[in-house]
Amino acid sequence: MYILNLGNNFLSGELPDCWSNMPYLEVIVLENNRFTGKIPSSVGTLQFLRSLHLRKNNLSGEIPMSISNCTTLKTLDFGENELVGNIPPWMGHNLSHLTILSLRSNKLSGYIPRELCALNFLHVLDVAHNKLLGNLPSCVGNLSAMVYSINGLFDNYIYYGTPNYFIENLFLMVKGNFYEYDRTLNLVRVLDLSDNSLFGDIPWKITKLQGLQSLNLSHNHFTKRIPPNIGDMSSLESLDLSVNKLLGPIPESMSKLSFLSYLNLSDNHLTGKIPLGTQLQSFDASSYAGNELCGLPLMKNCNEVNQRVLGTGNNVEKDTDGDKVNWLFVSMAIGFIFGFWSVLSPLVISRQWRYAYYRYLDEMWWKSLSLCV
Structure with a gap:
């Protein structure tokens, strides 16, 4: 037997641990069932296994290390289960032929291992909706299969056997929706790390992935600026940094x-004018919501924003002038009080000065009377 496809049924219970009895299996499809328990370690005895689909079950526990023996694996889809633990670093060393790795919607934790950057054939990496944390390794820009644009050298689809007895398929979140890819899967270049707890800056080396079509880093804690040369990612069709x-x-x-054709930058701390370009003005205003941006397609005009800023500056100036006038009155009042008391204080303090002052006033009075006569 080369292929076992029991997907999309209502099978339940634990997976049997007797896979060593079918050593020539190349494809196992058990997705979309109700299997529980752990992934049996005997799967690691399948040295010819190329495609393993266990998506959408209720499998728990960690990814067994025995799978590191499946060195011919090209597709590994464990998405939508209850798996825990870390993403094993050995995947980057032992599973060197991996083209598709989907671990989305589990309970995986820890860091994204740098070893994954060594997977030269990997063109779909989906670890969305987990509990991953830490920085995004800058070596992500070394994922060779995502660096170069697709050309005529690739078949549209991935298949096993002759004549094409199994065509590979995968569900992916692209442009805000789930799509099933089968006959075009080999042309897809996707990196989805959304809905985790990743932090730090988005490494500029990610912009080396010029063949990448869909990048989703939304619902994380990335800070600092969007890489200035993101425009080098010339194949991007979908970008979500919300x-x-x-x-x-x-x-x-x-x-x-x-x-x-799909952009979501909403709910960040972005500021300034939206760059002019046919694509950026064609998106709905909701793509930019929750920021301090201006310009089309938003209703907020950048000129009005500038005038408001200038107006605020003028108000500050006026307030400053007002402060100067107030201080002038204060200084006049202080001067009057000081001058007034500088004259009267000697008369109050010294009796001799007071008598002399009164005599002086009397003399001036009599002199004025004599002049009148």
């Missing part, structure tokens, strides 16, 4: 993404 803590302006280079 619900992070990204700062600063939208890079001008983003206007060069001519294939971009």
Whole structure:
């Protein structure tokens, strides 16, 4: 037997641990059932296994290390289960032929291992909806299969056997929706790390992935700025950076993404003018919501924002002038009080000065009377 396809049924219970009895299996499809328990370690005895689909069950526990012996694996889909633990670093060393790795919607924790960057044939990496944390390794820019644009050298689909007795398929979140890919799966380049707890900056080396079509880093804790040369990712059709803590302006280079048909930058701390470009102005205003941005397609005009800023500056100036006038009156009052008491204080303190002052006033009075006569 070369292929076992029991997917999309109502099978339940634990997976049997007797896979060593079928040593020539190349494809196992048990997805979309109700299996529970752990992934049996005897799966690791299948040295010719190329495709393993256990998606959408209720499997628990950690990914067994015995799978590191399945060195011919090209597709590994464990998505939508209850798996825990870390993403095993040995995947990057032992499963060197992996083209598709989907671990989405589990309970995996820890860091994204740098060893995954060594998977030169990997063109779909989906670890969304887990509990991963830490920085995104900058070596992600070394994923060779995502660096180069697709050309005529690739078949549209991935198949096993002759004549094509099994065509590979996969569900992926692209452009905000789930799609099933089968006959075009080999043409897809997807990196989905959304809905985790990743933090730090988005490494600039990610922009080396010029063949990548869909990048989803939404619902994380990424900070700092969007890489300024993101426009170099010339094959991007879908970009989702929403619900992070990204700062600063939208890079001008983003206007060069001519294939971009889905964009979501909402709920960040982005500021300034949306760069002019046919693509960026064609998206709905909701793509930019929850930021301090201006310009089309938003209703907020950048000129009005600038005038408001200038107006605020003028008000500050006026307030400053007002403060100067107030201080003038205060200084006049202080001067009057000081002058007034500088004259009267000697008369109050010294009796001799007071008598002399009264005599002086009397003399001046009599002199004025004599002049009148």
